[in-house]
Amino acid sequence: MFGRSYPFKWFGIELLAFLLALVFLSPFYFVIVNSFKSFAELLTDTSGLPGVLHVENYVNAWKALNYPVAFKNTLIITIFSNLGLIIISSMAAYRLVRNKTRMNRFLFSMFMLAMVIPFQSIMIPMVKMFGWVNLMNTFTGVVIAYMGMGVSFTLFLYSSFILAIPKEIEESAVVDGCTPYGTFFRIIVPLLKPMTVTVLVLNSLWIWNDFLLPMLVLQKPGLQTIQTATSSLFGQYMTQWDLALAVLVMGMVPVMLLFFMAQRHVIQGIADGAVKG
Amino acid sequence: MGNNRASINMHPVLERSSKLERGSSVKRWITSQWMQQAFFVGPAILFYSIVIAIPFFFGIYYSMTSWDGVSGNAVWVGLNNFSTIFLKDPEFGQSFWFTTRFTLTAVILNNVIGFALAYLLSLPLKSRSAIRTIFFLPNVLGGLVLGFIWQFILVQGFPGIGKLTHLSFFTLPWLGTEATAYWALIIVSVWQGAGYLMVIYIAGLANVPKDLIEASVIDGAGKWQILKNIIIPLIMPTVTVCLFISISWTFKMFDLNYSLTSGGPYGSTESVAMNIYNEAFGNNRYGLGTAKALIFFVAVTFITLIQVKLTKSREVEM
Known part of the structure; x- marks a missing residue:
């Protein structure tokens, strides 16, 4: 980037970057390596590789977490919240961007304002309201909450994308007899696909990892998500590191897989979302 | 239409x-x-x-009641909750002070390290995309899991390394004293956030016109001068965004705080978000909790507005 230099110098810098990366990775090493050790081995030799692979830690963690149920619950919440967010946010973004009345400008700034409001400022009355309408301990309640909390950011991402779509495409669709609804669903929605992928990945990471909302709303054992199950187990088995670490790794694996599959979209989405703001 | x-x-x-x-x-x-x-x-x-x-x-209304969340009847008490918070609740003030100090340190370190990593990875290194992924990786996990991971590392891993290396850094009682618990939170927050900011800074650095830098090299500018006088002024819009994001993360920190220190030792690392949570759902004082939440909202909005205004004024047109 800054003029020509000797390859030898690049090698030094490359080595430095590589060592820094190792430092960043080391916590993962500790957790994964120790999750395969017996409790005694883990206490005496924390930094070495395990002598024998104690896979039974994972068998125990699987049972203690009630992993299939926690996984299914988290998946249901993530899928439906995403679906809802994509539908309501893309529709609203389309109308607000393409129909800039005074009312719509006001609505847009209301949505943007919500990004500043901390969750703590709404959670107490929200939990109370959910109690009134029997949404406590339901996935519907959690999904509604995620849709309300996520609509601002998702709408923001879509609107910057829609702004870049040339209006002529829609105008020719209207000339061909398309209704406004047809124009949106047949012309705009297919064009939004790249942004929809980004939105899907970013919101999935957020919802999958979110902890406080499911802790407040889902308080029955069978409704636990991976995060809330991890939290209650970790509190319970805090001194039993062999089990606790296997629990942590099992919580990490699905979201890591998602990241490695969609890495390009995550990085691109963050860069785009931030730069356009 | x-x-x-x-x-x-x-x-x-x-x-x-x-x-x-x-x-x-x-x-x-x-x-x-x-x-x-x-x-x-x-x-x-x-x-x-x-x-x-x-x-x-609703929160604004409840902040002026003595609602306890159990009995369901919220008695109007006017501004009593606010006077209780300001006059009789030193813990809230302490959590505010802790959160402010924490935000300041974490935001500076996150941005300096995030920018340094981005600068490093803007150089034509062979393995840069793999290294970029590694720096970003901690951010993929939620604050809750990161806090638990580091609890293990600070309680078990560090003493283990300390035994091998005899470095006193690793044998400190990391979660046991106020000062070390504070820095433990900072370390994890930087580990979590720097990679995310790095991604944004890389995008910002890519937008700096190359000919401008080449021209200044020809004019005899040193690396430091180029960084200070050309690159940083040109990426001020990116700095605005990164400061905005990192301030709102750290000021609203809850998950990491909950899982790593739970506010301890002795409440010294309790963030405002956690104080509000404990007030409402631990002590069942919903009215007081909503009043604190309202103060919190005002503070967040105020700080965000000031930050955006300050950094926007330093942005230059290309």
């Missing part, structure tokens, strides 16, 4: 179909501006209102 309808009617080819359309008042009603607005924006407004707007305004 009103103009578009007029143009349909005037279009000769569509004369026939528009006549058909005019015949059907149902269709005209469906495609009316009001109906379109309700269809496209209605659902978003509905969810926004249920989850954000209505609870927010």
